[in-house]
Amino acid sequence: SQTERRPAAPVLDTQAAEKHRLRLINTSVDSHMLVKLDGHSFSVIEADFIPVEESAVDGWLLIAIGQRYDVVFEANQTSGNYWFRAEVATECGSVSNGNGRAIFRYDASDTSTPEDTTETPPTVECIDFPTIPYWKQSVDKDDFAQQAKTLSTGFGEGVTVNGESLLLWHLNTTAMSIHWDKPTLGYVFNGSTSYPQEYDVIEIPNEGVWTYWVIQQVSGSPPITHPIHLHGHDFFVLGHQASSTFDASSMIDQLNFDNPPRRDTATLPASGWLVLAFPANNPGSWLMHCHIAWHISEGLGVQFLEAKNQIVLPDEGQFTSQCSSWKQYTANMAFPQIDSGL
Structure with a gap:
C-alpha cells in the first residue's frame, strides 16, 4: 500500500x-x-x-x-x-x-487546528462568476450583427507523430501546430503574405476595428468545458450557453452589449457557445487557446495576426542572430517537439 x-x-x-x-x-x-x-x-x-x-x-x-x-x-x-x-x-x-x-x-498564540467539518462543495454549473466592470463601456450591437464570425471547436482529427497516432482538438477547423524555429513574427519580418495552415492564423489587418467571435462546440465533440484565454487583450463576454447552438438571427437579443463582463479568460460551456468581442488595438501576433494544458498541446488554439504593418519589429541583426542561435539549439535538443508546440 x-x-x-x-x-x-x-x-x-x-x-x-x-x-x-x-x-x-x-x-x-x-x-x-x-x-x-x-x-x-x-x-x-x-x-x-x-x-x-x-x-x-x-x-x-x-x-x-x-x-x-x-x-x-x-x-x-x-x-x-x-x-x-x-x-x-x-x-x-x-x-x-x-x-x-x-x-x-486570528491569534498567533493559538496554534490549534481548526475543527474539520468535512464540508462538501455544492454541485455547480460550470459558468463564470458574473461581474460588472467598474469602468463602463458598451459594445455596438449593430456592428456585431454585421461582423461576427464563428470559430468552431471539435475533436478527433488524427495525425501520426514519431510513429504514434494522436487525436487532436481544433479551433477554427484546424488543429493548431507551430514550428519552434519558424515563429509567426519571422514570417512578418520577412514580408510573407501567407502562413502555414497549421499555424491557424486569422489576420486582422487594421488597428482599431472591433472584432466579434462566436466560439461554438460542434456536434459530436466531447461535452467538455473549455476555459478560453486570449493573449495581448482582455475581451468583452457578450454571452454564453451550454448545450446550445448559437443562431445570430434569432439569439442576438440574448447577448449583453451594455457594459458586459470584461476579462481575458472565459468559460466555453459544454456543448455550447461563447460570444466574445474585443477591439484590435494592440498590433502583434496573439494566441487564443484553451487553458487546459492537454487541449492546447493537442491544438485547441488560434492566433490573431493584428495590424501586422504596425508591429514594432526588432533590429534585423538582433532578430537574425537570435533565430540562428535558436535553430542551432533545437537541432540537438534533448526534448524534441512532439505536440502543437504550445
Missing part, C-alpha cells in the same frame, strides 16, 4: 476587525477550483485584473483554469482558526486531486 503524504497546511496570520484582500489564481493544468473561507464571506472586486463593482459571493467561488480573482473578506468572526478550502469542481471535469487547505489564524 502507499500512504499519501501532504505538506502541513500553510498558516496566514489574520488581523481581527480588519478587511483583507486576497488574490486568487487558478494555476492548475486540468481542474476548475472551488474556494471558500469557513465562517467568512468573499466579495469579488477584480476579475483577471479588471476592476469590477463589488459583488458578494454566495458560499464557494468557482475559478476556471487560468482565471484570477481579487476578493475582500472581513475578519469579523470569533477569534480562532479557520480553514481556507480549495476543492476540485468535478462537474467541470473528471479530474479529482483531493483538496487544498490553509489556515487563517
Whole structure:
C-alpha cells in the first residue's frame, strides 16, 4: 500500500476587525477550483485584473483554469482558526486531486487546528462568476450583427507523430501546430503574405476595428468545458450557453452589449457557445487557446495576426542572430517537439 503524504497546511496570520484582500489564481493544468473561507464571506472586486463593482459571493467561488480573482473578506468572526478550502469542481471535469487547505489564524498564540467539518462543495454549473466592470463601456450591437464570425471547436482529427497516432482538438477547423524555429513574427519580418495552415492564423489587418467571435462546440465533440484565454487583450463576454447552438438571427437579443463582463479568460460551456468581442488595438501576433494544458498541446488554439504593418519589429541583426542561435539549439535538443508546440 502507499500512504499519501501532504505538506502541513500553510498558516496566514489574520488581523481581527480588519478587511483583507486576497488574490486568487487558478494555476492548475486540468481542474476548475472551488474556494471558500469557513465562517467568512468573499466579495469579488477584480476579475483577471479588471476592476469590477463589488459583488458578494454566495458560499464557494468557482475559478476556471487560468482565471484570477481579487476578493475582500472581513475578519469579523470569533477569534480562532479557520480553514481556507480549495476543492476540485468535478462537474467541470473528471479530474479529482483531493483538496487544498490553509489556515487563517486570528491569534498567533493559538496554534490549534481548526475543527474539520468535512464540508462538501455544492454541485455547480460550470459558468463564470458574473461581474460588472467598474469602468463602463458598451459594445455596438449593430456592428456585431454585421461582423461576427464563428470559430468552431471539435475533436478527433488524427495525425501520426514519431510513429504514434494522436487525436487532436481544433479551433477554427484546424488543429493548431507551430514550428519552434519558424515563429509567426519571422514570417512578418520577412514580408510573407501567407502562413502555414497549421499555424491557424486569422489576420486582422487594421488597428482599431472591433472584432466579434462566436466560439461554438460542434456536434459530436466531447461535452467538455473549455476555459478560453486570449493573449495581448482582455475581451468583452457578450454571452454564453451550454448545450446550445448559437443562431445570430434569432439569439442576438440574448447577448449583453451594455457594459458586459470584461476579462481575458472565459468559460466555453459544454456543448455550447461563447460570444466574445474585443477591439484590435494592440498590433502583434496573439494566441487564443484553451487553458487546459492537454487541449492546447493537442491544438485547441488560434492566433490573431493584428495590424501586422504596425508591429514594432526588432533590429534585423538582433532578430537574425537570435533565430540562428535558436535553430542551432533545437537541432540537438534533448526534448524534441512532439505536440502543437504550445
